[in-house]
Amino acid sequence: MSDEVRTERLVLRPMQPQDARALHAILSDPETMRHWSTLPHESLAVTEAWVAKTIASVAAGEADDRVVLRDGVVIGKVGLWKGDEIGVILSRSCWGRGYATEALRPMIERAFSRGMPRIVADIDPRNLASTRLFETLGFRHTGFAKATFQLGEVWADSLYLTLTPEDWSRRAGVSGHGGG
Numbered sequence: 309m310s311d312e313v314r315t316e317r318l319v320l321r322p323m324q325p326q327d328a329r330a331l332h333a334i335l336s337d338p339e340t341m342r343h344w345s346t347l348p349h350e351s352l353a354v355t356e357a358w359v360a361k362t363i364a365s366v367a368a369g370e371a372d373d374r375v376v377l378r379d380g381v382v383i384g385k386v387g388l389w390k391g392d393e394i395g396v397i398l399s400r401s402c403w404g405r406g407y408a409t410e411a412l413r414p415m416i417e418r419a420f421s422r423g424m425p426r427i428v429a430d431i432d433p434r435n436l437a438s439t440r441l442f443e444t445l446g447f448r449h450t451g452f453a454k455a456t457f458q459l460g461e462v463w464a465d466s467l468y469l470t471l472t473p474e475d476w477s478r479r480a481g482v483s484g485h486g487g488g
Contacts, residue, residue, distance in 0.1 A: 313374075315410045320374040320386060323363055327375050328356040330382035334399045343435035343464075344397060345457050365389065372418065376411045378402065386411040388419055394427045396441075408441055416445070420473045430456075433467040446479035447471045 312321040323331075332355035334340055341348040349355045362385075365371035373387030376398065384398035384407075394415060396408045419427055429442045433452070447469035455463040 313414050315414065317378060318407060318410055319377040319380075320411060320414060321377065322366065323359055323373055323375050323385065325356070325359060325363070327382050328352065328359045331355055331359060331375070331385065334384060334397060337400060340397065340400045343432035343438065345430075345459075345464075347459055372415070374411075374415070376407065378407065383407065384411070386415055388415060388427070392419070392424055392426055392428050394419070394429055403437070409445065412441075412445060416471065416476060420476060425472070427471045429469045429471075431467045431469065432464050434464075439467065439469070442469045442471075445471065446475045448475065 312319060314320075329352065332349060332352050335344075335349040335355050335358070338348050349358065362371065362373050366373055371387060371389040373385055373389065375382050376384040376386055376396075383402045384396065386394075386396040386408075388394050394412065396411055398407055398411075416427060427447075428450075429438075429447055431438045431442065433439070448471070449467065450470040451466075451468035453466045453468070456466040457464050
């Protein structure tokens with residue numbers, strides 16, 4: 309993946325400081341953030357700091373995060389961090405249109421082309437849509453842990469789904485890699 313990747317309907321590109329305002333609209337939405345690993349961002353300054361940290365993590369080789377654009381508008385982000393952990397978050401207005409699947413595919417391809425032995429999705433088990441998304445991509449349930457992160461006063465559990473290069477190749481041979 310060069311600096312920018314184009315799918316059928318999306319562009320994935322490195323995050324830039326000026327993306328903070330568009331990302332804040334997503335990361336401050338309580339419904340969008342309901343199953344995320346942090347509470348909704350309370351201010352643009354929080355999102356600006358998060359964007360700066362993400363950019364620094366990518367520059368240091370600790371993450372591979374991209375913003376997701378549709379028709380030139382930032383609609384979310386997709387990426388890998390903590391080595392092999394993958395995730396995606398999109399604006400609520402974009403849910404249910406296959407954009408998450410379409411954004412995740414090139415990130416999976418990139419990770420496996422770099423020799424990553426597995427990719428893990430850490431999902432709040434209450435997030436059934438996310439669970440289905442990763443299952444559709446070939447991820448398999450590999451673990452569960454209670455009270456893995458705290459959101460305000462509430463502890464959330466983690467459902468772990470894993471994808472190996474072999475599972476991805478097998479799935480690709482059956483269903484192809486077209487836009488989702």
